[in-house]
Structure formats: structure tokens, C-alpha cells
Amino acid sequence: MPYTYSQYLKYINKVADIKFASALLQWDQETYLPPKGNYFRAQQLATLDETAHSLFTNKKFGSLLNSLLSSSSLTTHQKKNIEISLYDYQKAKKLTPAFVRKMSEVINHSFHAWIKARKENDFSPFEKPLQEIINLKRIEADSLGYSSHPYDALINNYDKGVTTEKINNLFDTLQPKLKSLINEIAEHPQVDNSFLKRFYSKEKQWQLGIELLKRIHFDFDAGRQDISEHPFTTSFNTQDVRLTTRIDENDLENMVWSCLHEGGHGLYEQGLPSEEYGLPQGEYCSISIHESQSRLWENCVGRSLSFWQANYPLIQNYFPETFSNISSLDFFKAINKVQPSLIRTEADELTYHLHIMIRFELEKDLIMGTLKAKDIPARWNELYKKHLRINVPNDNLGCLQDVHWSHGSFGYFATYSLGSLYAAQFFNVIEKSSDNFNLADTHPVLTWLQSNIYAHGRSLTSEEICKKATGESLNINYFLEYAHKKFQMVYN
Template sequence: MNSAELYAEYKTKMQKIADVKYASAVLQWDQETYLPPKGNDFRGRQVATLSEIAHEQFTDEKLGDLLTELLSKNDLSGSEKRNIELSLEDYTRNKKIPADFVRTMSETVTRSYHDWANARSKNSFPLFENSLHQVIELKKREADYLGYEGHPYNALMNDYDKGLTVAIVDNIFNDLKPQLLTLLDAIKNKPQVDSSFLHLHYDKDTQWKLGIELLTRIGFDFEAGRQDISLHPFTTNFNNVDVRVTTRVDENDLGNMTWSCLHEGGHALYEQGLPGDQYGLPLGEYCSLSIHESQSRLWENCVGRGLAFWQHNFNLLKTFFPNQLKDISEEKFYKGINKVQPSLIRTEADELTYHFHVMIRYEIEKALIEGSIMTKDIPAYWNEQYKKYLGVIVPNDQNGCLQDIHWSHGSFGYFATYSLGSLYAAQLYAAIERENKSLEKEVAAGNNGNILKWLRKNIHEKGRLFLSEKLCLEATGETLNPNYFIDYATKKYTDIYS
């Protein structure tokens, strides 16, 4: 066969594998939104079977031979060659993991998710401890299968941002930490802003309608997606025209739902912007989770916690909640939503203390994977770190080590990407501002389209063409530079806290 025929065969194989993976993703989405509790065991079996089938198809020797043959061809287009290179990398990685291990992992995390949900509702870490221990032991085995240099945690972080290592993240965090503490110390000595109006009673159904409107206003296409309720907000997709987001609503905290919607909306805009003609192929997939988080943090914070955004949307908010906000000015609202104060919950944290929430989880995961702490030690270690870094006392497991869904999914190696995403977001937003001097005026007038257009062109449409650092370089002219975040935060909070 010639190159075109071989590539067509490759594309067909990859898209069939994608069909199986996304069928599994539909079941997992349903598991966290609508699945009745008694359906859990069969659902675990169904997801495990599909995961095993997809793994077997993707590690088939015939696919490996096809990829090797295609890589030797010199008449492929640039995008075709890049797809083959990336698929061969993925194939080589997946070949290291036995199919029975994939099934075991899938079954274990399905049980683990429901044990976590039960433990969280009953505020009891011991109800989750055993299944979490099983997940951790499997993740250690996975690291050994994959192989690594240096720390075993490197093998797991590589899944979320290729090339990311403990050494890289430690250097970034060690540089970031003192600068954050300097800002926090300066703010601590200033009069605190008022955010009490965010904690009045806000009707659940009305909040829901507000969330839908905010998603629409940042460009989310409801003809190509939907929003639902889940215990922990998340985004998933089955292709670029079927992207699902979820949120949660607290009737005594308007911010919980509002910035959950904007955060997950940022993820969803990325997925909706990926090239549909590359379905099932690497160039139709996101670059990395650090870049994915940059999209959610950009919309949540750079835009959604910005003054310009609310200069346009504050009147909308008042139409939904006229009584709660009748005495609140636009400026008071802006300052209140950017209040800096150490807190218990990561997803509700301000932009500065947020990084300490991430650092704590990162340190715990490293310690668990290297074996320096055990699963049973997590609550005490967590509480100790929260007191050390944030000066807060953790009252219970629900508001402590059970607050995140990630460990129940086996997502070890993920958390550092949250902080990296914030750093990338500030750098990307600075690049957009450099190119568009009228940006703030546009946002204040309700026009977010040029932000989305820039992100589509420079981030979304690139798929996995580049690794994170290279994509950042192409988009902004520099590799990741945390000073953009420090400059952004210093300017913002100097204005808010005078």
C-alpha cells in the first residue's frame, strides 16, 4: 500500500479506538451525574470491559507495525507525520502496561469513586481508606511498568504534562512560594474587603439559570454541549461537538456555582475548539492538563474575576438577585469576589492562597508514591500542612482530605498542573493584552469574542502539535515565566487592597 492508503488505515484504527474510549467516557459521565446507586457494580464492569478493549486494540502488534512503517515514509504531510510520531509514543507507553492491569485499575477506581462519595457524605475518611490504599498501590505498580528516572512520581506526572518532573515543579514552587508569602503579608496588614453579600441565601434554580447565561456569554455552545449537577464539578467530552460540564450549587454561597461554571466553561471552550477533522488522532486532543488548566483559570480568574467582566455583567446579576445585591456597588462586588483569605476548600480559594492548596496535595502525593507516608496518615498529614501553610484548622475530613475527587479516580500526578495552569493563564492573557490594546474596553462592553478567537488560533487549534513549553513559546514568545502571574497578582491586589 502507498502512504495515503496506510494513513487511511491508521486513521480508521485510531478512530475506532476513540469510539470505544468515548463510549466508556459516556458511562463515566453518567456515573457521576445520573447513575442510581445500585447500578454501580455493573457500571464498574462495563467501564472496565471497554477500557480493556480499547487498551487491547491500541497495543495490538499490527498497529505498532503500521505506525513504524508509516514513520519511515517521507511523503506524509507535517500534520500526518506528527500524528504518527505521537501515536507511536503513546503506543510504546501503553505496551508497557498489561491489559489485565488496565481492567483491575478501572474496576478499582469505580469502587473507589463510590467509596469516596459515601465517605464524603458521612464525613469519615476511614470509609475511603481501604479503596484509596488499593488505588495508591496500583499507581505505584503503574509507575514501575512505565519506568522513570529519578522520582517514581515523574512517571505519573508525565501522563498529565509530558516531560514534567519533580525537579521542575519543585523549582517553580520554591521560587513562587516566597513571592506569594510577600504578597499575602502585605495584604494581611490592610483592611479586609467585605464579601458577606456572597453568603446570603441565593435560590438554587435561579443560580442555575445564571450559570447557563454566564456560560453562554463566554462563548460556550449549548448546541455542542450541556451542563448538569455533580458532587464535584468536572468537564468531559466525547468529541468537539459533545462537551459536558457539571457544577454544584450552594444556596449560601453564590461564588461556588458562579466560578465553577466559568472554570469548567474554560475547559469546555478548549474541547469545543479542538479540530473535529482530527477526531481520534493526537492533533485532535488537548496539549496537556497544564494547558487545559490555563484555559479554565484564564476564564475563571483573568476574565471572570476581572473588573471589566463585571462592568458588563453586574446588571445581569442584579436582575437575578435584586434583593441580595440591592445595596452592593459594582466596585464592592469586584473587591468582594477577590477577597484574599486562607480557607479550607481549594475550589473556592482566592488566586493567591490557591497555590498552597495545590502544593499541599502535590507534597502528599509525592510522599505516598515514594512510600514516606501511608494512606492512613493522610488526614493527620493534611491537617498539619494546612495549619503550617495556611494557618487554618481543618475541622473534619469532609472539608479536609475528602474534598477532592481526584484520588478516587486514580489521578495521581494531576495537582501540580493546577498551579502551572494559573501561571500559563497569566502569561497567555498578558500576550492577548499586548496584541489587543482595547481588550478591557471590549470585555466591559460584553465582547469576549476576541479572547476566544485568540485562544482558538494559538491554543485550541494546535491540538497536541507541541508540548506545553513549546506551545507557550509559540503563543507568547517565551517559555513559562511565573513572573507574569506575580505581576498580574501584584497589580490586581494592590488596586483592591490599596
């Protein structure tokens, strides 16, 4: 009996079901899990991850894929799914179920060590678990294989085909231009954003966040938002996309732009082809493109003048005591203030890339083995001094600020920069697509993204999507133009 496409569908749906169950357990872990529930949750997650991996790497599935690939009865669309699944299968085969289980357990342990370290504002409790993850990641890189740098293998997990060298080159070009723009801005009178740091109650901020998500057309019948220590987006299918945010009562910016950032991720997940559940063409293209969506909504839309000219009354209604006396133009300037700072997620659009470059430098060395976990704090502080010219007063404001390493996400950070650069390039096309472009209504933006980004699922690489959507490869000039135009308005 020859294999059929519907056997493939049935099989890959099962794998997806188990993976998405694991994603729900993770979501619950960061939103509602009672403190003592951690221990067995880690074990439950490890079992699900191992089970999904075992199922996916079963030899019978490999035979099914190989046999279907040479079958003449498939449509081009079906064949594409099989091709990508086979690529995933061959890649997954390089890691054993036991390794996957071990990684899941170590990550869980490490995540809790990071939480502890954050509580104590001290890197030390995190050091050993982090080194353990790094060791596993080095093994993973070797197992997956690479041609020049072991770090390539890890970057490839987030953006297929992107290499250390490519990012090195990109950052080498971007860095001097960014620094000169930042220096130029520093010569102008600074804008005032102090009113964003007043008291804003948790309840009202929560409601405002929900309202803003509705205005960018996030579908609350197919998703929700909750509170977590660290904002993230996860999805269990296009009809169930979960965002989280955090609220600092003394900082309005934190919540608003985390909502818009995660909302951008959420719109992408809700917009993927829903009939392709569990299939490659129902998945996102790459993490770089995912971050292009979050950064586009957070910055290109969410820090634009026309979006806030339309939506400023919403903020004024929630917090009249502050905003009734402040113009939408002054608000726009405040939310675009450029100033070197300690925290990546709160950084302006220019210095943001310097935060990424620092992490990229550190990760390269950690994965090469030339830097050890114990030396991270000193090296971190040194790089912040060098690139951002600021002193890091403690670990929470320094090397403990990001959750990524505790999750084993090495190779991830660069995708934020790539995403921001892609976002500017996409946004340039969107802006030019209408004569009187205005972000009072964001529907045209969403529609463009739906047909040019979301609809492709994972059938194209980042570069291919970019070429198809904008007519050319990634080009940092779009970001630089976008930045020049914006900061000319902000700093005259």
C-alpha cells in the same frame, strides 16, 4: 501491500469511539446513574477500558505505525499524528490490558468508598481502597519508567516532560513571594464578601450559570451543562462537550466560578480541530494547558473588573434584593477577597497555590511509599497548619475534599498551579494585543486562544505552546505582576 494512512485513521477512530463511549458511561455515572446501578456500571467501564487498551496495543497496529513512520508518502501533518500515536502506543504497551482492567475496577470501587467517606465525614472507609490505588499507581510508575523520581512517571501522564524536580524548583521560588504578598494583604482592612453567602435559589442560580456560559460563547448546540456532585468537563468530540456544576443555595460564588472554570475547559474542547477526531492533533496539549484555559476564564476573565462592569446587571436582574444596593466595584472586591481557607476550589488566586503545594508534598511521599494512606489525615492537617495557618476541623473540610485521588489522578494537582501561571502569561499577551482592552466583549480573548492554543491540538508540548504564543518559557513573574496589579485595586 504497504500500510496506508487511511488504515491508520480507521483504526484509531475505532479506539477513540470506544474511549469516548467509556467517557459517556463515566459522565452518566456522575450525573444520572440510579444508586443501585453502580455495580454493573463499574464492570461495563472496566470492559470498555480493557477493550480500548487491547485494541490500541495490538501488535498489528504497532507494525502499521512503524511502517507508516518510515513511509515517504505522508505529509508533515500526517507524520506528526503517527509520531505521537507511536509514542502513545509504546507507552500503553508498558501496561497490560489486565492491569488497565484492574485499575478501572479499583478506581470505581474507590470512588464509591470516597462518596461513603464523604457522607460519614470520616476518612476511614476510604483508607484501604485509596492505599490500593496508591499501590497500583506505584506499579504503574515502575512500568512506565522514570529517571529520578517515580512520581515523574505519573506527572508525565498529565504534562509530558514535566518532572518532580521542575515543580519543586518552581514552588520553591513561588512560595516565599506568595506568602509575603498574602502577609502584606493581611495588614490591610479586609473586604466584605458576606453578601455572597446569602440565599440564592437553585433555579435562578442554574439559569444564571447558563447565561454566563453563553456570554463566554460556550456553544450549547455542541454541548450541555448538568448537575453533579463534583463539577467536571468531559468531551466525546468537539461537537459534544459536557460541563457539570453544583449549586449551593447559600453560596453564589461556588456555582458562578465553577461554571466559568468548567466553561474554560469546555471552550478548549469545542475549539480543538474537529476534523482530527480521535487523532493526537485533535486532542488537548496537556492537562496543564487545559487548566490554563479553565483558570484563565475563571480568574483572569471571570474575576476581572471590566468583565463584571459589563455583566453585573445580569446578576442584579436575577438577585435584585441583594445586588441593587451593591456597586460593581464592591462586587469585584468581594469576589477577590484573599483569606486562607479550607477548601481549594473556593480559595482565592493567591492561597490557591498553597493548597496545591500541600497536595504535591503529600503525593510525592505517597508515591515514594514514605507516607501511607492511613497517615494522610494527620499529615494533611499538619501541612494546613504550617502553610495556611488554619486548623482543619474535620475530614470533609480536609483530606476528603477532592475527588482526584479516588479517580487515581496522582500527579494532576500541580497542573492547576502550572495552569494558573500559564494563564497569567497568556493573558498578558492578550491584554497587550489591543489598545483599549476590555472584557465587556470576550470574543477577542476566545479568538486569540483559538489560534494560539486550541488550533495546535497536541502537536506541541506545554512549553512549546507557551514559547510560540508568548515568545518565552513559563515565567512566574507574569502571574506575580498580574496578582500585584489586581490586589492593589482590591486592597488599595
